[in-house]
Every structure is written in structure tokens, then in C-alpha cells.
Amino acid sequence: MNERFDAIVIGTGQAGPALAVRLAGAGQSVAIVERKRFGGTCVNTGCMPTKTMVASAYAAQLARRAADYGVTIEGSIAVDMKRVKARKDSVADTASGNIAAWLRGTKGVTVIEGHARFESASAVRVGERTLESQQIFINVGGRALVPPMPGVAEVPYFTNSSIMDVDFLPEHLIVIGGSYIGLEFGQMYRRFGSRVTVVEKLPRIIVREDQDVSEGVAGILAAEGIAIETHAECMALSKSGSEISVSLDCEDGKRVVTGSHVLLAVGRRPNTDDLGLDRAGVATDARGFIVVDDMLRTNVSGIHALGEVNARGAFTHTAYNDYEIVADNLLSNAGRSVRDRINAYALFVDPPLGRVGMSDGEIRQSGRRALVGKRPMTRVGRAVEKGETQGFMKIAVDADTQEILGATILGVGGDEAIHCVLDLMYAKAPYTAMQRMVHIHPTVAELLPTLLGELVPLQ
Ligand SMILES: Cc1cc2nc3c(=O)[nH]c(=O)nc-3n(C[C@H](O)[C@H](O)[C@H](O)COP(=O)(O)OP(=O)(O)OC[C@H]3O[C@@H](n4cnc5c(N)ncnc54)[C@H](O)[C@@H]3O)c2cc1C
Numbered sequence: 001m002n003e004r005f006d007a008i009v010i011g012t013g014q015a016g017p018a019l020a021v022r023l024a025g026a027g028q029s030v031a032i033v034e035r036k037r038f039g040g041t042c043v044n045t046g047c048m049p050t051k052t053m054v055a056s057a058y059a060a061q062l063a064r065r066a067a068d069y070g071v072t073i074e075g076s077i078a079v080d081m082k083r084v085k086a087r088k089d090s091v092a093d094t095a096s097g098n099i100a101a102w103l104r105g106t107k108g109v110t111v112i113e114g115h116a117r118f119e120s121a122s123a124v125r126v127g128e129r130t131l132e133s134q135q136i137f138i139n140v141g142g143r144a145l146v147p148p149m150p151g152v153a154e155v156p157y158f159t160n161s162s163i164m165d166v167d168f169l170p171e172h173l174i175v176i177g178g179s180y181i182g183l184e185f186g187q188m189y190r191r192f193g194s195r196v197t198v199v200e201k202l203p204r205i206i207v208r209e210d211q212d213v214s215e216g217v218a219g220i221l222a223a224e225g226i227a228i229e230t231h232a233e234c235m236a237l238s239k240s241g242s243e244i245s246v247s248l249d250c251e252d253g254k255r256v257v258t259g260s261h262v263l264l265a266v267g268r269r270p271n272t273d274d275l276g277l278d279r280a281g282v283a284t285d286a287r288g289f290i291v292v293d294d295m296l297r298t299n300v301s302g303i304h305a306l307g308e309v310n311a312r313g314a315f316t317h318t319a320y321n322d323y324e325i326v327a328d329n330l331l332s333n334a335g336r337s338v339r340d341r342i343n344a345y346a347l348f349v350d351p352p353l354g355r356v357g358m359s360d361g362e363i364r365q366s367g368r369r370a371l372v373g374k375r376p377m378t379r380v381g382r383a384v385e386k387g388e389t390q391g392f393m394k395i396a397v398d399a400d401t402q403e404i405l406g407a408t409i410l411g412v413g414g415d416e417a418i419h420c421v422l423d424l425m426y427a428k429a430p431y432t433a434m435q436r437m438v439h440i441h442p443t444v445a446e447l448l449p450t451l452l453g454e455l456v457p458l459q
Contacts, residue, residue, distance in 0.1 A: 002123065002130045002131070002132045003031070003129060003130070003131050003132065004131075004132045004133065005028075005029045005030060005031045005110070005131060005132070005133045006023070006028035006029045006030065006133060006134075006135065007020075007023050007028050007029075007030045007031075007133055007135040007136070007137065008030070008031045008032075008033070008116075008124050008131050008133040008135070008136045008137070009030060009031070009032040009033070009136075009137045009139060010032075010033050010116045010124065010136070010137070010138050010139060010140055010275075011033070011034065011040060011138065011139035011140040011141060011271075011307070012032060012034040012038045012039060012040055012099060012100075012103070012139070013039070013040030013041060013042070013139050013140075013141045013307050013308070013319060014040065014042055014139075014307055014316045014319035014320050014323075015137075015139045015306035015307045015319045015320060015322045015323035015326075016032060016040075016137065016139035016306070016307075016323075017032065017038075017039075017099050017102065017103055018320065018323045018327075019137055019139070019306070019323045019326060019327055020032040020103060020106070020109050021102065021103070021106050021109065022323075022327045022331070023108075023327070023330075023331075024106050024107065024108030024109045025106075025108075026331050027108070028108065029108055029110070030108060030109050030110065031109075031110045031112055031131050031133070032103055032109060032110070032111055032112070033112045033113075033114065033116040033124070033126050033131075034111070034112075034113055035113070035114060035115040035116070037096050038096045038097075038099040038100040038103070039092075039095055039096040039099045040139075040141050041141050041142070041143075041308075042316040042319075043092055043095045043096050043099065044092055044096055044164075045160050045161040045164050046160065046316075047316055048091055048092050048095055049088045049089075049091065049092045049164055050160075050181075050184055050185070050188075050348070051348055052087060052088045052091045052092070053084060053088050053188050054184060054187075054188050054348050054349075054350065056079070056084045056087065056088075056188075056192075057187065057188035057189075057191035057192060057350070058191070058350050060077060060079050060191050060192065060193075061191045061224075061350070063077045064077050065387070068387055069387060079169070079191075079192045079193055081166070081167050081168050081169050081192065082167045084167075084192065085165075085166070085167040088164070112126050112129065112131070114126040114127045114129075115127075115274070116275070117274065117275060117276035117279075118136075118275060118276035118277060118279045118280040118282070119276065119279055120279055120280060121136075121280045121281055121282075121300050121301075121302070121303065122134055122136070122302065124136065125276075133302075134302050135302050135303075135304075135330075136280075136302060136303045136304075137303075137304050137305075137306060137326070138275070138282075138290060138298075138303065138304065138305040138306065138309060139305075139306045139307045139309070139319070140270070140271040140272065140275060140307075140309050141270075141271055141307055141308045141309060141319075142268040142269055142270045142271055142308045142309065143159075143161070143268065143269060143271060144159035144160050144161060144264060144265070144267075144268060144269075145264075145266055145267040145268055145269045146159070146264060147264070147266050147267075149235050149236060149237065150235075150236035150237065151236050151237035151238050151239075152237055152264075154237070154238070154239060155237045155238065155239045155244050155262065156239075156244075156261075156262075157237075157244075157261075157262040157263065157264050158261065158262065158263045158264070159263070159264055159265075160181055160185070160263075160265065163185065163263055169189075169192055169193050169194055170189065170194045170259075170260050170261040171194065171195065171259070171260040171261075172194060172195040172196070172197070172258075172259035172260045172261070173185075173186070173189045173194045173195070173196050173197075173259060173260070173261050173262075173263060174196075174197050174199060174244065174246055174257055174259040174261070174262045174263070175196060175197070175198045175199065175262075175263045175265055176199050176235065176246065176262060176263065176264050176265065176266055177198075177199075177200065177264065177265035177266040177267070178198045178199070178200030178202075178204075178205030178206065178228065178230070179200075179205070179206055179207075179208075179265065179266075179267075180206065180345075180347050181265040182198060182263065182265030182266075183198065183205065183206070183217065183221065183347065183349050184347070184348050184349060185263055185265065186198045186221065186226055187221060187224065187226065187349045187350065190221075190224050190225060190226050191224070195225075195227075195259070196225075196226045196227070197226070197227040197228075197229060197257050197259060198221070198226060198227070198228045198229070199229045199232045199235065199246055199248060199257060200228070200229065200230045200231075200232060201231075201232050201233060201235065202230065202231075203230055203231055204218070204230055205217065205218055205228060205230065206347065208359075209353075209355070209359060209408075210359045210360045210361055210408070212392070212394075213353065213359075213408055213410060216390075216391055216392060216410050217347070217349060217353060217410065219390075220349065220351070220390050220391070221349070223390075227257075229248055229255065229257060231248075232246075232248035232249070232255075233248075233249065233250055234247070234248070234249055234250035235247065235248060237262065242260065243258050243259070243260065244258070244259055244260070244261065244262050245257070245258045246258075246259075246262065268308065268314065269287070269288060270284075270287070270288045270289045270290070270308065270309045270311075271309065272284055272288045272289070272290060272309060273288060277290070280300055280303065281299070281300050282298045282299065282300050282303055282305075283298065283299045285311065287311075289309060289310060289311035290305035290309050290310050290311075291310075292304070292305050292310045292312065294337040294338050294339050295325065295326070295329055295336070295337060295338070296310060296312070296322055296325060296326050296338060304326050306319060306322035306323060306326060307319035307322055310322070312338050313338075313341070315345055317344070317345075318341065321338075321341055322338070324336070325337070325338060342356060342357060342422060342425050342426060343355075343356065343357060343358075344356040344357075344418070344422050346414070346415040346418070348415065351377075351388055351390055351391050351410065351411045351412045351413075351414060352410075352411075352413075352414045352415040353391075353408065353409070353410045353414060353415075354407075354408070354409040354410075354414040354415045354416070354417065354418030354419075355406075355407075355408055355418065356406060356407050356418055356421050356422045356425060357396075357404065357405055357406030357407060357421075357425060358396070358405050358406040359406060359408075360372065360394075360396060360406075360458060362406070363396055363405055363406065363458060364458070368398055368399075368400075368405070369398070369399040369400055369457075370396050370397065370398060370399055370405060370457070370458040371396070371397050371398075371399050371455035371456065371457060371458065372394060372395065372396045372397075372455060372456060372457075372458045373394065373395050373451035373452055373453075373454045373455045373456070374392060374393070374394035374451070375392060375393055375394075375447060375450075375451055375454070376389075376391075376392045377389045377390060377391045377392060377393070377410075377411035377412065377444075379447075380393070380411065380444055380447050381441075381442045382412070382413070382442045382443055382444050382446075383411055383412050383413075383444065385442060386412055388411075388412040389411075390410075390411065391409075391410035391411035391412075391414065392408075392410055392411065393407070393408065393409040393410070393411060393414070393417075393444070393447065393448070393451060394407065394408050394451075395407040395408075395421060395431075395448065395451050395452065396458060397431040397452070397455065399457070401430075402430035402431055402432055403428075403430065403431070404421060404424055404425050404429075404430075404431050404434075407421040407448075409444065411444065412444065413443070413444040413445075414444065416444075416445075417443070417444040417445040417448070420434070420439070420445045420448055421434075421448065431452050432452075434448060434449050434452055435449050435452050435453060436449075437449055
């Protein structure tokens, strides 16, 4: 017999669990289905494990630089990869276990383990069970994209998931993809002691960023000995003994990188290929992402899509915000829209890159008259005191309306300090408001009001 619920949530990523608990708190009976590990990508193979490993890599780097701070370490600095992995596993396992326990301990929530597939617009099958509801929430996330490049079927490679099992030091890691995920892994493995080459198809890494940001990050990585190969327009993989070669150019025999291991970090694909969406009539785009409106409703009444799968955000904070929008709209008729969200994210290389709002390139395209302020981290007292002066900070404002348009902090503490700007943007405060604020000394954030006093026209 079919089991009836007030709501069905598919996936326990960054939106599903909070939504299930909130709906249950409102008195609804909720089934939540998970086919793998509770917590999804962020907790198990994304943000949490990578940031835990970035912390290990930072410790190694700081130890190597100990003499700069007047600290003497006798002997060489070694990284125990088994212990790095054990630390990472402990953090991720604890978080995943906490989510499972939270869901199982919530009255009104039924946890079902297995792969969910739509039978119709109101029925979902999980193994032998058929669940029915007039409200279904899809939070199935995505996985690493494996591009159809020549040779990919013949060579072993890591993705962000499989590299989580590595407890040894690759001799030479070739990272294919010079974007956010690839760069974090590249820098951490370099700091663990691997040789690292980053291969990027486009003319520069993190091409979505302004040129000065790309060049700033590339310079930081290159200074640590990471090789960066751009313009790799025709990549092909081949294996010879224990070595893997990646040829980069369209003509044979030109640039080739040979290493011991390869990480594919060239993008994500949505987990919609085996979800039975056609049976429910849910529309997807050409890449398989579910099409939603600004309230995250699909084309089928009663079915919402939240998180990475709706292509309206590729981050944990955007997935969680999706939950807030959907829950507030359903339970409080709040009229919230994903359009109210301001673009914000960080790249957790060290020093990190914090970003909010528009890039300079986007501002130019918009045709707005803008003013910018920019300052190298060598002129930020806190960075000098910490001995971490790589990078720069910059902010752009509308010359006519005084609206803050965007900001970048590539530098120590940039992932945190950027929130001063983000919060003002959400408050819709003019940039002049910040000029009258007194920030704490000595911090990176204290230079933001100063920066706003040094604005020049954006060229
Ligand atoms: C290496 C890496 C580092 C990252 N670092 C950051 C970061 O620092 N900050 C940040 O904001 N974002 C980061 N991200 C992105 C972030 O992890 C994702 O944007 C976020 O996890 C998306 O959450 P989600 O809820 O959409 O889906 P997911 O977290 O992917 O969860 C989806 C869940 O659904 C389950 N599922 C899928 N299909 C089915 C099915 N048919 N039946 C049952 N269950 C199913 C999956 O098993 C999974 O548990 C990173 C990603 C990666 C890969």
C-alpha cells in the first residue's frame, strides 16, 4: 500500500534537512529520502572536508615559514597524509552523523534510505516503497562532471569525491580545471608536498573573475611552485606504466604534462539523470538542471527544486537560502524571491578570495558610471603584522546612486571581512554610510572605509 505524507523531500543536502524539520515543526508529516551519506556534497565531499584539509595544508605552510616569525623548528616539516585524512574524516563523519540523528530525532519526520525516483507528479518510489504527497521537494544536488575528453575512459582519475579516500601523497598531481574546486585542491596538495600542475582550457584561471583577480591568485599559486598551464584547448589523457600524460594542444607533440595522478575538476552535473523526472513532467534545461521560477517552483504544481539542482546557485549558502525562501513562502506566505539574493562567495585558497556583487567587468557591461578603490594587502596593517601580505582589496560603487556594486578581498581574512560589504549591500545602504563607521583596529575590515575615501573612476 502506498504511504501518504504531507511532504516528501528527496536528498539531505543543504536545503532538504532544514526544510523537512521546519515543515514537521509546522505539524506536517514529512518523508525525507537519502541514497548515500547524510549531508550531501558539502558535508561529505565538498566544503567541510576540503576546508578541513586546507587547514592542515595551512599548518604545514606556516610551519615551513616558521623562521619568518622567529620560530625555530628543528628538522624538516613532514605531512602525515593518513592523519590528515583521519582528521578530515572525523569532521565530516561527525557532521553527517549529526544530520542523520537530527532528522531521525525529529517528530513528524520519517527518514528513508534509498534511491528515490518519481512514479508520477505525486508519487515517489524508493526500493519497494511508494510514497505519495501533493508537495515534493527536490534537493538532489550534483556530482563531478566527467568530460568526454579523449582517453578519459582509459586512465584512472580522481574526482572531488574519490580523492577523499586518498591517504598518501601523490608524487605529481595534475589538476584539470583551474577554477574554484581545482585551485583549492591544487594548493593544498602542493602544501602537503606533491608537485602540482593546474591545467586550464581557457586563457586564464578563474576566468569569471576580473583579470587582476585571476592574475593575483595565479601569482600566489605560482610563488608556491604550482605550475599553471592555460590555453589547453585540446586536452587528451593517456597512460604509460604508472604515469599519466595530459596533452594540451590540438596538434600532437606540443605541450604535454606528465604526472602520477589526475584530478578532474571541470564542473558539476545535476543528479537528475536517474530521478524519473519525465514521469512527473518536471522540465529541465539542456544540461539537466531543473527549471524553476523565482520562488523555486518547477513547472509542475506542488514540486519545488532547491539547491544546486536548480542552477540558481552553486553554493551551500545559496542552497540553504533556497530552503528559507521556500519555507517562508509556504508557511508564512512571505513572497520571498531568489532575485533578492546578492551574489557572494569565497575561494578558499590561502590567502582566500572573498567576493560580493558585480565584478568590474560586469559593471562595465552594465554601462553604469562607477568609482573604484583598490589597495594592496601590503598596505593593510593587520596583513603586515601577520606576515601575510599577498593580494589586494577593491570595492566599486555607483557614481550616481552611491550604491555599492561589488567588492573583492583577495587576502588574509578576506573571506570574513567581505561580509562588512555584503551586509551593507543587503541593507541597501549607500557607500557613504560605511565611511562614517568606525571599524576595529587592527583588522583587514578597518581599511574598507579608507578605501571608500580613495575612489577613482572605473576605467
Ligand atoms: C570540492 C567542493 C568544495 C566545495 N566548497 C564549497 C564551499 O567552500 N562553500 C560553498 O558554499 N560551497 C562549496 N561547494 C558547493 C557545495 O558543496 C554545494 O553547492 C552544496 O553541497 C549543494 O547542496 P545541495 O543541497 O544542492 O545538494 P547536495 O549537497 O549535493 O546534496 C544532495 C543529496 O541528495 C542525495 N540524492 C541525490 N539523488 C538522490 C535520489 N535520487 N534519491 C535520494 N537521494 C538522492 C545525494 O546523495 C546528496 O546527499 C563545494 C563543492 C565541492 C564539490
